Amino acid sequence: MNSKCVVMFLLTLSLTVSPLPGQMDRGTINGTVKDASGGVLSGVEIKATNQNTGLQTTTLSNDVGDYRLLRMTVGTYRIAFSLPGFKTFERTDFNVSVGQVHRLDVRLEIGEVSDSVIVSANSEMLSENALVSTTLQNEVITDLPISFSGGRIAENFAFAVTPGVEGDNWESFMGGGQAFSKEVLIDGISASAQIQGNFLETPASMEAIQEFKVQTSGMSAEYGRTSGGVFSYALKSGTNDFHGSLLHYGRNEALNANTWMNNWNLADDPHNPRYKRARDREVLWGGSAGGPIYIPGLYKGRDRSFFFFAVEHDKREDYELGTLDRTVPLPAFLDGDFSALLDTTKTVGTDALGRPVYSGQIYNPATLRQEGGKWVSDPFPGNIIPKSQISPASARIADLFRKQYPPSVNRLTNNNAGTATNSPWFRLTQYTMKGDHQLS
Incomplete structure (x- = not known):
């Protein structure tokens, strides 16, 4: 497989002034706000603050106490409910998942707005999705x-x-x-x-x-x-704190055991280098970095503008041989010597002259003739084709087979194995860049 360099660039604008339709990459928080006696409260300000980026989304409860926070980016939030005459209620560590509709119902206690009731969202959160x-x-x-x-x-x-x-x-x-x-x-x-x-x-x-x-x-x-x-x-996404990661993974055939097939072949041919541990190497490295966009003396993006970048590179070489399920010509065959095929102890018939035809015997087409109204030809002596009868084109093809397709074992059939994988040589580089900015 040829080397690939894949660049993915996504620019996300977090708009808090008016929610956009659809939320395939976002989440939603629904709920109802009531007082301690169960009466619904309207006009309650609900403010959701991303605990990592400081980005805020606000809304008000309606006449029946219901509220809805739309298009919330995936992350952990602190959600505050405030209304004059009641204590402020805060829910922290509230996780918003992609495509999920979460439900958070709240009861406010009578008191000063400056007083707060803080609850951590360690308990299981409810979901309204039917999916x-x-x-x-x-x-x-x-x-x-x-x-x-x-x-x-x-x-x-x-x-x-x-x-x-x-x-x-x-x-x-x-x-x-x-x-x-x-x-x-x-x-x-x-x-x-x-x-x-x-x-x-x-x-x-x-x-x-x-x-x-x-x-x-x-x-x-x-x-x-x-x-x-x-x-x-x-x-x-980037957050208000600079953060990053590094990774490295390596694999090498020096740490591997040999395959069963290679060990089996080494029993017959212990010095054949083709049966050593196959080249099996992989190196994967990568990393990421993210944080607020900061340009010294010009711009500080804390709570507003963020960047994130990640890269991964994978390099793999896997030349493990598969099973011996292919047949290629033996070196002697490429030189015209087919004596290994000839079995003079096994007769398969006779020709027009009454001569025996042996198993694996090949005949010289240059001797084709008619005798007694029947076509006959003579076998190659010793089942060997003279070099003078091998054309230059055939000799070139034989050279290609000799260099590129040597037999893995010395036998007539099923004597060659291909690689065990479709892509023994693999390169892949992935870049991911993402920017977030809140317009307000």
Whole structure:
């Protein structure tokens, strides 16, 4: 596979003045505000502050005490409810997930606004979604072991831990749907190729994923273009603190055991270098960095403007031989010597002159003639074609076979093995860049 350099650039504008329709990459918080006796409260100010970025979203409860915070970016929030004559109620560490509708009902106590009741959201939060889904947070994605074959692929988690999801990152089946029918979203933007359900070039970088959600059924109308479920990726954003990460993974055949097939072949040919441990190397490195946009003397982006950047590079060489299921000519055959095929102890018939025809015997077409009204020709002596009868074109082809397709074992059939993988040489570089800015 040729080297690939994939650049994903997403610019997210967090608009708090008016919510936009659709929230495939965002979350929603609904609820009702009441007083201690159960009466609904209108005009309550609800302010949700992202605990990592300081970005705020505000709204007011309506005449029946209901409120709704729309298009909330994925993250952890502090939500404050305030109304004159009542104590301020704060809910901290409230996690908002991609595509999820969360419910938070609150009762305010009579008192001064300056007095606060603070509750940490360690308890399980309610959801109003009817959809069936599995959500994996960044901690799970980065901490659990995953396959490194061809790079780190978060999608592999879905096939391992999500009920109703089967297949692999090429062909998958979700909730009983047909293959190639799922939708793939990165921050709400479709990332499917012409083959539905497959990424345009590569999945999102593992270092850039904040949350990964698999929706198998019960999707709302905004997902109407898919009949096979949705894979939703929410990418990380910069925060008010500079942060980053580094990773490195390595594999080398020097640390591997030899294959069973190679050991079996070494028993017959112990000095053949082809049966040593196959070249099996992979080096994967990467990292990420994010924080507020800061230009000395010009701009401080704290609580307003943020950046995030991630890169991953995967280099793999896997030349392990497969099974001996191919047949190539022996070196003697390429020189015209087919004596190994001739078995003079086994007669398969007679020719027109009554001469015996032996198993594996080849005949010289230059001696073809008619005798007694029948066509006959003479066998090559010793089953060897003279070099003078091998054309230059055939000799060139024989040289190519001699250099590129030597037999792995000294036998007539099933004497050659190809590589065990379709792409023994693999290069992949992923770049992810994201910017967030709040207009107010």
